[in-house]
Amino acid sequence: MISLRHIHKRFGAVTALDDVSLDIGTGEVLALVGENGAGKSTLMNVLYGLYHADSGEVLVNGQAVRLKSPRDAIARGIGMVHQHFMLVPTLTVAENVVLGREPSRFGRLDQERAIAEVAATCERFGFKLDPRARVDTLSVGSQQKVEIVKALHRGAQVLILDEPTAVLTPQESDDLFRVARGLAAGGRTVVFISHKLREVLSVAERVVVMRRGKRVAEVRAAETRPEELAALMVGEARMPQAEAQTYHPPGGERLLETKELTARGEDGRPALRGVTLDVHAGEIVGIAGVDGNGQREFAEVLTGLREVDSGSGTLLGGPLAGLTPAEARRRGVGHVPEDRLWRAVVKAMSVEENVALGRQAQTPFAKGLQVDFAGRRERTQTLLRSYDVRPPDPTLPLQALSGGNQQKVVVARELDASPRLLVVVQPTRGLDIGAVAQVQARLREARDGGAGVVLVSLDLEEVLALADRVYVFFEGKVTGTFTRPQFDEREIGRRMLGTGEEATHG
Template structure:
């Protein structure tokens, strides 16, 4: 793999999951060490033993999964490892003043004394960027920076990136969202299976050309969206007036009423943090229901546990795969067996069936194109997109009666997105019910037969496919009540 990065440019790096984008950037940041080859910075060969070396030479990286200490303040996170001291102790006032100065210099609006866990995801990402700039970064690597952002936050990030470029910084932008790449980058480098296959100017290419370069073949075609048909299958989920609290103890669901039938995909649209996670967790038994009632596959929703939800036939793809869907210390095949380790083909009677587990994992890895296709690899050795494929494969493998998916294609490349979308449609066509929760409004509208819009934990609009109006749905996402539904 060879790549030139020019001073003062905004370069995008694209490729399929497992193409090597993050691995390459981790080499440049000193997290990984190359077996061969060399890195030259300003024309001089360099060798980074750790990120500390890379930071000292002006290279900063904002990872896809933020590396912040949530219980510390913004200032404490930014100066961590470089704390100003007084009498041998942290000088918090000086730290806050330094961080405020960095924010002012680069146009950020952050409260240095605010606890990080009180910030929105978009603001936490700004803290990561400020941390890199505070340490003198002239080259800033952004790994999937919009994967967890709302459209509004993504636009804010683009303004920040363009502003840094205007101040002479170099920005490397890793993304699977090709339309975003075309809107922000000057030059685009395309990787495939660990190699550079093309370099193009953003102004001279298209989404289709980039997609074909990434996969080495024609872009996966989008399925034809069928006209809306009122649901005729049995009700698999019916909820009336659901109320529940969030992690902070405050009300997160404020009387949500919805239903999902067998043979339909129901989408939940909304800006992040409006009760989507709590709704998914109530339905899958991970969060207690405080008020309201309903039925899940014919039995009461009240008092549901995660174990009972799985026994009833509920599959769940959570939004945070690293903390809520996989066990990092386990292998891929052990993660595939999670929740079903006592059932065939993962067990025979009271004994684990290692051969059956291996064969099922290999089959799923092949079906979902998980790379590298080694069931014995630790799950954390896979790229984020390939970890997501493993989770989706595991939850869809037993053909659940109700599949609750939250951000199912976050971090996936264009081929994998098409594959997951196809699988969700197959699940619906086979008679399963699907509850799709996504911050990508285009994804929700493309897949869903019906859509509920959440704002501050309440439903502000209900739409069938024939009623879709992005402007009206956008108004509901901001709190306006719709006349639909």
């Protein structure tokens, strides 16, 4: 039994936690929900020893404890899987999992024993991972699995999962839910931090709702509907309204065209195998597929981050071959990458410095060769208000913002540059329902303003909600092409699994 009592936590002038109390029982699946910046992750970071509360106390089995670091938390059986991975990319899966608790032989890491132990943990909990594979060759979804296995391998009795299904397929999410229920049945506790309300209600027994640093409600999952939970999260007056979808057939200028395009992945093996498609001005084109089927590499080709092997392609009037990120930006490509901390931001820099990235020599961020501090501050404040970034302080280091608010900063920056072609990968990963609606509305506005949008998302529901046309990827090939009037979720799902021959609908 773990209890957090009257927890307060401030970051400068910002109150992140305001007198929050929470009991976490043994053998239960507890969900913690709320908007971005509501304090969910901060509260769990206090429990995990990453943050120290300004006041309040943590009790484990009735005894007050001081968790000075994650090491203290792990020693007491508390494990946490963060929204942003904490892995060493150049090490193998096994090496990452045993890091800090390495089995040794003759004073050195016993590789074979480490591999055997990690393989046994993976098998026990139903994860399909190669312990010998280097982490930097894995998809984001597989890296998330490594994080989960790492916590379980260390014997966590309380497992905190921060947005654990954000990059998992529905099948992988179902496996995770099975694991969570199994852990709870065996006397362990799982705390889910999530924005996916239907998932929360399907796996959790209790749901605690936070809003603006306060605990505002607790409900039984079996007695609550998603709509009721959403209203508790954001307040009735701010509930996002569903937007009617209108089909925008391709009729504008062709911005992108590829023919038999091929490219290799990080492991040197073919990642794209003969991709032929096009994107026009004034449409959203969705790329659907199970994680690891070439979508990430395709987005990297379009943004100059990966070289083309063969085939042909034109992007905004120039060739795809030899494209660099700087040239892509000069042509008018905007990019919201899959991993914002790796590709999009410098987390130690201020929010306003991050907003200026890529345009730091342009108005209103510069005057001649000098930084225009006033212009940069004004533009950033305008964007923070427009995108409801919390807290709306341009001087804060970006790392002080929640993951969802960091994502809103990236989307705001890229759309503020008025790109002709916008490449967005997992744009709403980790966002709450209000922020999801806002980002999706901005993508539609970009489309309606004449931009072409390439949407890569593992969330098929999101793809079908936004896209005018969908290309389905499987093993680096296009296995289906669909237009909005002909969308068929089950058929698209079959194409995602490689069933049947390539098909065109509509």
